[in-house]
Amino acid sequence: MNALGDILPGFSRAIVRGDEPPGQINSAYPKHTVSTAIDVYRNNYLGNLHDALAGAYPVVGQLVGNDFFRRLTRAYIGKNPSRSGNLHHYGEQMAAFIAAFLPAQQLAYLPDVAALEWACHCAYFAEDAGTLDTGKLSRLGQEHYPDLVLVLHPACYMVRSPYPIADIWHAHQPGAPDDFHIDLDGGPCNALVIRNDDSVIVGELDDAIALWLSIIQNGTTLGDATAGTLEKHPDFDLQAGLSRLVSQGVFADFLVKGLP
Amino acid sequence: MENHQKLLSIAIGGLLALGLAGNASAADKKVEMEKCFGVAKAGMNDCSSNKSAHSCAGQATKNNDPMDFVAVPKGTCDKIAGGSLMDSGGMMKKAM
Amino acid sequence: MKSSASHALPCVAGIGLRAPHYREVLQQLPGIGWVEVHSENFFGGGAPLHTLLRVREHYPVSLHGVGMGLASTGPLDPQHLSALARLCDAINPAAVSEHLCWNSSEGTVINDLLPFPYTQAALSYVAARVEQVQEKIGRRLLVENLSSYLSFAHSEMSEGEFLAELSRRTGCGILFDINNLYVNARNLGVDAGAFIRNVPAEAVAEYHLAGYSERAGINEGESCLVDTHNNPVYPEVWRLYEDALRHIGVRPTLIEWDADIPALPVLLAEAAQAQSRMERCCECVG
Known part of the structure; x- marks a missing residue:
């Protein structure tokens, strides 16, 4: 165990799941609140994974259109956390995920x-x-x-x-x-x-x-x-x-x- | 197995006769009329903060978004048709 | 370590080389002092690696990692570390850098650069991991200060002090991102002047420059500078850069541009601006 184990999991869950940020995080800044800070990180988190999926699945994206693809990736990200610091590894489960994704059953x-x-x-x-x-x-x-x-x-x-x-x-x-x-x-x-x-x-x-x-x-x-x-x-x-x-x-x- | 031994010898003999250089020959490349992607794929890893204020965030603090069930694909999928299109295995409720 | 030279990069301006410019750079071979790329985009083989090998024939290359997670709670990803080591062996980079951040907790990776509290305990922990990376790649690592959108009440030192001590303990260099410091000064009230005055000059091996953007917060009246790398360098950041040149000295300087990437000449003009400031500074010191 290490010095950061008491704070990073809570910080991570605040970004990924929207949990309350850990109390050790300062709560106010000159022009923004901690909620805005977490929002910036959540936007990075979701945006980077969405972009990685869009890069790996351009044909799926064209087939279903942007709005649907965004819903698909949002749902995918919610069920499949990233496991690698290299974004090119993200998205391996997409075929299986789509197969079970009700709104895509028609395709x-x-x-x-x-x-x-x-x-x-x-x-x-x-x-x-x-x-x-x-x-x-x-x-x-x-x-x-x-x-x-x-x-x-x-x-x-x-x-x-x-x-x-x-x-x-x-x-x-x-x-x-x-x-x-x-x-x-x-x-x-x-x-x-x-x-x-x-x-x-x-x-x-x-x-x-x-x-x-x-x-x-x-x-x-x-x-x-x-x-x-x-x-x-x-x-x-x-x-x-x-x-x-x-x-x-x-x-x-x-x-x-x-x-x- | 003797049969197959002969078949294997012919197949590999044919392969070797094609030329010991081994690699893709010009003739084979000409056969490759298939489209491909090469130098253009952008690297996804970078160290900037995501600029898109398309804010995936905000609306997405919780999982299991019930919006999934009203999503309708609207892309090039309308150019792909055939008997199997509407066959969702009979197990699924029609989503649309 | 194979190389401990502190100035393996030429002491001139370089650019972040991104996919939209590969072809143009390789065809025209413009006069660029050096280029930097994101390491992870070249893990593996095929077109990315082969393109980078061709670039390497003409320019010194700096490998800038975004995914190692030096401060993450779990062990360093052995696959990631090996991939970086293989890339270093293939490219023989003029510099290798990572960020002072974490990116994974409880098995979930957040593919971003996340800050942590700057405590003595964290220092020992991160130092051991920096040493692990340096040993694996057989080279000195440069570690970069972060753009942060929040800070921790129980930090025992500033980020600058943390980096200074990290460098003293591990021999790692410091990659000083001027824009990140500016963003932190505005967002968090960090004392930029103190950072510049107190960072050990001999450890600083590279500067980064980039453009941020301002984003509205979730409540009325809030705003936050976000390190988007999608704009020219702002005048205030140029001024901070000039302060750094005076106090720390002239170092290889990179223009980073990662979104809304402009035409190559625009990028080169930004690099030329950095270059002219470096030369002016040299004159005034000499």
Whole structure:
């Protein structure tokens, strides 16, 4: 415990919950009261978190409009305190929160759009890593191929949805035409988020390669992931899928299970 | 498993034949017609006091704001349509 | 510590570099003495870090943290500390700074810069944490005085005295924000002259300048200066800066502008104003 433990919790609750400020805080100043001071801090607290959410969820913001988005963020902030001194970490629970947020129930696709935006946000700030070294791979004996474990790049994410979330995302990027119409029955979407030349890119995968990648993401070996995918998609084209994903820098490295 | 061994060899053989340079080739980049965002995202952390007197505060001293239930989305969502739009799972009261 | 040089930043004016100006600065490479950025915006990799590495090729960079919470009640966030250390290693900054504040209590982070009572017990506590940061990043830390909107009845010393003693105990430098001191003088009745006269000159390693705005309070007739960084430096703050130059000396000086960010030439003109005051002061001392 430390010297400040008797005062900061009360100060914090005054800002966050509107509780009575602790008595150790001076009550009057030359031109303002302690209530105004707490109000300035509360405005900073709510405003900074709102701005962080607006930065992470620009598409959700456009979809629902400013007023609704402000209500959404206010409700979110009330239920999800910040846990990091870095505002870029704030907002991770938004997809789940929207899914349970009654006023947004009509927009059934909104949680998945939020999940895609969070993936893009994380991809933007993710650590750097190399891409799969095919030279090293070429020196590996073929007998080891089934035991390959492919390591995903930290800036690579996949978001799967029954709604066309990649189309929705693209329609809301700067420079996209305003006069779009998206049919929600356009089918499911396996959105792939990658970072290329510092840009975050959203693409789509077909169901077979998306299933395969989701198994690979769990750390399953190449042999088992491929067998598992072929069971559901007998026409799965591993060669095409693997070439595409490797060329897009989806993998950072590989290990061989059982080898040091 | 032998089958798969052959399949894996072909797939990785194809990958290696594409070129040992490994990284995204020019051809692949051309395929990338997808929109992207890069240098523009603003950093959110700064050391100024929030200037917006949109005062989130004041009105917000308590949680569980009942206003939530009268909020209506008014954005580009009206350009997204389809059978599933009105399907709220049948469990939820219609909010509007 | 790898570097204990007290003037690693060039002793000239610099600007806070923010996202709207990255492209222009990198394309035109205007004559700027040095730039300062907010550390947390460059944690991780990708575009932010790569942009900063390019900036670093042309300008000395100062890393200014807003999220460490030196006075928070819980342990320092190890993830945050490691991210700062990695960024320092990547950028090799000319200075690293944090604020004399707290930002978290009982697990809830308030992403703001919050004041605390300046007591002996708090001094020992914060000093240990400053040492922890300095050890982790392998560099001297500069600690900045705060804009505050309230104060504590049981403070045992002024903020200036607290910073002076903190510096004596830990070897940390002082980042003296002139605008913050002015805001506190007006809002809280802090004695700005005493701060300037009593701060240990040799510990002051950098000045900050910015513009505040005045906000009405919640009751009729109340008002409060808020440290919004969205205006030019006010004449009273320039005067206080001149006092500091005379009493403390010329130090690297930053123009901070974080909201309603103006065109780059406006920012550079503000920096030029600071520069000309620094040079006038040098002349009068020499």
